[in-house]
Every structure is written in structure tokens, then in C-alpha cells.
Amino acid sequence: MDSEKLNLFTPISRIYLIGPTYARRLSKLGIRTVSDLLYHLPSRYEDFSVKSNIASLQEGEIVTVQGKVVSLKNQYTRRGFALQVAEIADETGKLEVLWFNQRFLTRTISAGNRISLSGKIIRDGHKLHLESPVYEILPVLLPGKSAQQAEDTIHTGRLVPIYPETYGITSKWIRNRINHLLKAISSKQIALKDYLDDNIREKYQVIPLEQAVFQVHFPQNLEQAGKARERLAFDELLISQLEAKQRKEEWQQKTVGNKFKIVEVSSKLKLVVSGLPFTLTGAQKRVINEIYRDLARETPMNRLLQGDVGSGKTVVAALAMLAAYLNGFQAVLMAPTEILAEQHFKTLQELLSPLGIGVGIATGSRKDYTGYDVVVGTHALLSDKLNFNKLGLVVIDEQHRFGVEQRAKLTAKGLNPHVLTMTATPIPRTIALTLYGDLDISVLDEMPKNRQRVKTWLVPPEKRMAAYQWIKKQNTQTFIICPLIEESEAETLLTVKSAKAEYEKLRKEIFPDLKLGLLHGRMRPKEKERILTEFRRGELDILVATPVVEVGIDIPQANIMLIEGADRFGLAQLHQLRGRVGRGTEQAYCLLFSQNESPWTAKRLKNLETIHDGLELAEMDLKFRGPGERYGLAQHGKWGLKIASFDNLSLVERADKLAKEVIARPEAFPLLRKTLMEATIGVAPN
Numbered sequence: 001m002d003s004e005k006l007n008l009f010t011p012i013s014r015i016y017l018i019g020p021t022y023a024r025r026l027s028k029l030g031i032r033t034v035s036d037l038l039y040h041l042p043s044r045y046e047d048f049s050v051k052s053n054i055a056s057l058q059e060g061e062i063v064t065v066q067g068k069v070v071s072l073k074n075q076y077t078r079r080g081f082a083l084q085v086a087e088i089a090d091e092t093g094k095l096e097v098l099w100f101n102q103r104f105l106t107r108t109i110s111a112g113n114r115i116s117l118s119g120k121i122i123r124d125g126h127k128l129h130l131e132s133p134v135y136e137i138l139p140v141l142l143p144g145k146s147a148q149q150a151e152d153t154i155h156t157g158r159l160v161p162i163y164p165e166t167y168g169i170t171s172k173w174i175r176n177r178i179n180h181l182l183k184a185i186s187s188k189q190i191a192l193k194d195y196l197d198d199n200i201r202e203k204y205q206v207i208p209l210e211q212a213v214f215q216v217h218f219p220q221n222l223e224q225a226g227k228a229r230e231r232l233a234f235d236e237l238l239i240s241q242l243e244a245k246q247r248k249e250e251w252q253q254k255t256v257g258n259k260f261k262i263v264e265v266s267s268k269l270k271l272v273v274s275g276l277p278f279t280l281t282g283a284q285k286r287v288i289n290e291i292y293r294d295l296a297r298e299t300p301m302n303r304l305l306q307g308d309v310g311s312g313k314t315v316v317a318a319l320a321m322l323a324a325y326l327n328g329f330q331a332v333l334m335a336p337t338e339i340l341a342e343q344h345f346k347t348l349q350e351l352l353s354p355l356g357i358g359v360g361i362a363t364g365s366r367k368d369y370t371g372y373d374v375v376v377g378t379h380a381l382l383s384d385k386l387n388f389n390k391l392g393l394v395v396i397d398e399q400h401r402f403g404v405e406q407r408a409k410l411t412a413k414g415l416n417p418h419v420l421t422m423t424a425t426p427i428p429r430t431i432a433l434t435l436y437g438d439l440d441i442s443v444l445d446e447m448p449k450n451r452q453r454v455k456t457w458l459v460p461p462e463k464r465m466a467a468y469q470w471i472k473k474q475n476t477q478t479f480i481i482c483p484l485i486e487e488s489e490a491e492t493l494l495t496v497k498s499a500k501a502e503y504e505k506l507r508k509e510i511f512p513d514l515k516l517g518l519l520h521g522r523m524r525p526k527e528k529e530r531i532l533t534e535f536r537r538g539e540l541d542i543l544v545a546t547p548v549v550e551v552g553i554d555i556p557q558a559n560i561m562l563i564e565g566a567d568r569f570g571l572a573q574l575h576q577l578r579g580r581v582g583r584g585t586e587q588a589y590c591l592l593f594s595q596n597e598s599p600w601t602a603k604r605l606k607n608l609e610t611i612h613d614g615l616e617l618a619e620m621d622l623k624f625r626g627p628g629e630r631y632g633l634a635q636h637g638k639w640g641l642k643i644a645s646f647d648n649l650s651l652v653e654r655a656d657k658l659a660k661e662v663i664a665r666p667e668a669f670p671l672l673r674k675t676l677m678e679a680t681i682g683v684a685p686n
């Protein structure tokens, strides 16, 4: 072991037995420092805790056997495969052990070694043997060393941690390296200080940090592992909450460059509102008031507007933009796709042109923005060529589709302008507390009156043809959404390819008499617009689309939504997809197909048949992180937290309470503040 002093920020390549090659491989797992490796947590544990004498072994059991190696040799089959055959013995008997194609074993294990083996007991004729076990050579029993110490195993004979792996990095290797780090912590070679003192830990019911770090890797039972993970998750939530609160403080230091005088707006506002083809919902009115109150302040607004699909966010944004215009300031609205930008452009034109307000647009294919005070666009708005002289309000639609830098770049075009972000993704309380602590949140929790519930069915595979027949008979337009192939949100080539294939199949084999269109993110904007216009005009009966492309599009007369590969989506996402239909007066339907036939998946998806509340479904998503479900994995990483999940409201609330305490009395938490600084700056403590 290195004698130099190590700390949590020491580059991993300086750790015993980790050189540049392993360091490079570890970087694929995001591991660069000692701390990264210590916090590389097991994805699960293999239970090898049952130990047995050789004499009492049972066929089929997963078990740990410890004894002396009597012999080990390679045996070759006629086809050149190598078998490794060992015999081991304890006080009660002898056991044959087999491995396949692990020639190096004869170099690492020798007769006379004491060994610990974990694996499955197989019957072969009358004989039992142990097949492909994990092995671990035990230290020689020295006089004076307690038997317990000598039997401290890490790969066998206990709950064994299994880690996320990568090329050239096995769980066994990770286990060895982490065990080494833990020993360095025990011997105080690496300092791991708990920044929560005894009182605070007791008050917030979490275990000490050092204990947590040990037990998360090598727990004696799953309960210990759970407690350990909870402490680490608590820290992660706490830090995330402190960061959000810090951002809020910083934001509140700002002063708007362009101060609004909201009072003068209201008569014009009444005019616009009375010209709408509908009356505003109570929620819309409430939210517009919240926004106007913000706009009248010196501190720039930083508000997130959440509303289910179809709840009418656009008109709220338009009325906020109108307020900016009437105050003599410019306003800009950024949307994630060209289709959406075009749609918003039309809506804003309809609302604002009667007042003589011109609306500009900036997208990849259309640039007509000079001289307008209200501009709509896509990422194209971020171009350095596009500048405002009096930008007072920035609106960002589908905010989760933009990165922090993109949002910052747009707001930097004004002098501390007001910012309104919008999302259809419901925000459970846990997430609001942890990630959005710096934002004020408004919720459109009321649907326009004419909306109906979308009748939803999970369709079993054997009824697929019947479902297609049923669609043919309905006198309406249909969306068919193809499955998301990758876990990432971005539209991948694979997704597009499968959409194309599905489109061809449907067109030729299933609906030869209907008119079909295909829409995906890799098409040219002009072409997308053409297809969408055709669909909107009723010239197409069925629109086959990838999931990404259609977010937010508004086609009131389409009444059927068919979703392929529904199991790949979260419930809240599916709810958003089905929200694309049922915007007119007729009954709308959503048909879900799933490739995954497990009862667990069916149960999850069937919730959509009865639950029509986006927030409730989002809360369920947090709980339903089930065995091997792809969706669960994708969802976890999405929020940028590695350890914590958002299904533990009590933990999130505890962390929030502590975060408030820290903000109120920072001097009482010197070590925590130091740790936070180090975590953000990434420098070594001295």
C-alpha cells in the first residue's frame, strides 16, 4: 500500500494495483477519484451467506464451502476444451469442484491452500459436485490470529456485492479494490470525516458516514445494506437541496433590467381574453395572476409552469408575452422542435395579430425575426446573430428538453429578464423539493371543460388483429407511436428504423386502403411540416410517429392513439402521449401494446386504464422501479442522482428540513460547508 497520504480526491490511478490502464477503464464508469470508487455502489448482492459442511450439502443449494485444496488439475476434452477439476476436503468429507475453461486457475490455486468456494451444488449420478464456484483463497491460520479474522471473506461466504461493470473491470476486481480502500479508511490512511455530528444524525435518523460506506459494500444483511444506502442517499439529497437553495439565493440577488408596470396591461388583456374562442379555466386565471404578480417585481421571475398535456399552457405563456409587449419589452418563446415552434407561432399570431402585434420566428429552416417584439423559435434562437435590445421575458416550453447552458444562453440575451419555463411532466413533491427548490412552481390542475377521459386499454397480443379491424371501422384519425429503442431520450437511428419498418408493414399489410404518413425526428423540417399539415387537414388517416417527435403537437380531430412497446415508457410518459388525443368533443381512445408479457408489467400498464391523473401516475413511476424493467433504469439516471431515488418522501423531507437548518445557521455546519465546497470545486482538503 502507498505510504503517501491519500484523500477522497486522489486520482484513482495512484491507488495500489490501479495503473493507467485500469484508470482508463474505470473512467468509463465515471470513476476518476478515490471518492468515485467508494461511491460506486453495488447494483445488488449475491447471497452466499449460507455455509455448509461438505457432509451436509444438498442438491441444488447455493452455498459456501470452506476447506483445503487436495488437488487441482486441467483436463482436456476431445474438442480441446479445458475443464478444471479440484478436490477439496473439510473435517466432514470431500467434494469435487468443476470449472470450465479457466486455465489460469492452476496458477492461482495450489494443493494445500485453504479456500472458500461459493456456488451451486449439482448432482451428477450419485455424486454431488460444486460447479463454477466463486473462489477466494483464505489466509494461512497463524497462531494468535482469531479464526473469525482469518475467515473475513469478501467474495464468498456472505452477501457479496455485485457492481455495475465495464470491459476489463469485473465485480470481483472492484470488490478487491474497494476492500483495499476501506482498509485504508480503517487505518486512517484515508480521512473520511462525517460532516453530520451525533446530534444531527440522531435527529435525522441516519447512521454514521463511515459505517454507511462500509456496510453498503459489505453488509451482514440486507437491512444493514438498506440503512447504509439510506444514509448515502440522504447526503446526496441534502447536497442537491442545498445547491438548489443556493441557486435561489443567487437568483434573488438579481434585479430585472426591464421593470414592468403590470397595471396598465389589464384593459388590453381583457380584450385578448374576451377574443379567445373559449373561457379560461380557473387554474389558468390563477396562474396568470401568479405570473403577473411576479412580473411586477424587481426580482426576475423564475417560475415553472406545470400542466398536464392539454391543460392550456400556451395561452398562459401568450398572455405573459403580451404583458411584456405592452410594457414596451420584447419576449421570446423557445420550443424543443420545429413542429412545436411552428405551432406556437400560429397560436401567437392568432392571439396577438388582432392587436397589431407582429410575431417573428427563428428555426433551422425559417428565419424571420428582425423587427419583431415577440419571437418564437427553436435552438436557432440561441444563435449569436440573434440579439434583442429590450428583452423582458423568456419562455421555455418543455423545459426538460433543454440543458442548463441553453437556458442560460437565451436569458443572457436580456438583462436579467423574467423567465417562465413550462413542462407537462408532473412534478412529484419529492422532486419539487430536491431538484426544483430554486423555482416557484405553478400548476394548471384543471382541464378545459370540454375534455373527456381517453378510454384506455392494454391490448393482449392475440387481440392485435381485432384492434386493427376496430380502428378501420372508427371514423377518425389515428396516431401510431413506435417504441423507443434506446434508453436515452434522444431519438436514435434504431428508433427511426423501427418506425420506418412499422410504417411499411402497416401500409402494405394492415391498412392498404387507408392513407398513412410517417413522422420522425430525422426527417427534414419541411417534410415534417408537410406530413403534419396533411394529417391536420385530414388527408392522412394514420400518422405513424416516433415518440420524441410528437411531444406537444395539437391535432384536435385525432381520436385514437395506439402505442407500441408501451412497456418501454413510464406511466407519466404514456399519459402524455395519450394526451395528444381527446382534444375535441368526441370520445377518444388509447390502445397500449407491450412486448413484455410479464404479469408485473401488465399490472403496471393497466393503471392507465383507471388512472387519468398525471401526477398520480408520476408518483407511481417512482415506486414501480421493478426487476429488470428498462424503464426503471432510464428513469433513475434521468434526474441526475446516483444513489437516491424519489420514492422515499420521508427521506426527502428530512433532507429538506436539514437543508433549511443549514441555510439558517451555516456556522453550525462548518464541515458540511467545507465538504460542499470541495464537492463543487473538486479540490483536495488540506
Ligand code: ADP
Residues within 6 Å of the ligand: 278, 279, 280, 281, 284, 307, 308, 309, 310, 311, 312, 313, 314, 315, 424, 448, 449, 450, 552, 554, 583
Ligand atoms: P398544453 O398545456 O399541452 O401545451 P395547449 O396550450 O396546447 O396545451 O392547449 C391545448 C388545446 O386546448 C389548444 O387547442 C388550446 O386552444 C385549447 N385550450 C386552451 N385553454 C382552453 C380552455 N380554457 N378551454 C378550452 N380549450 C382550451
Ligand code: MG
Residues within 6 Å of the ligand: 313, 314, 397, 552
Ligand atoms: Mg404545449
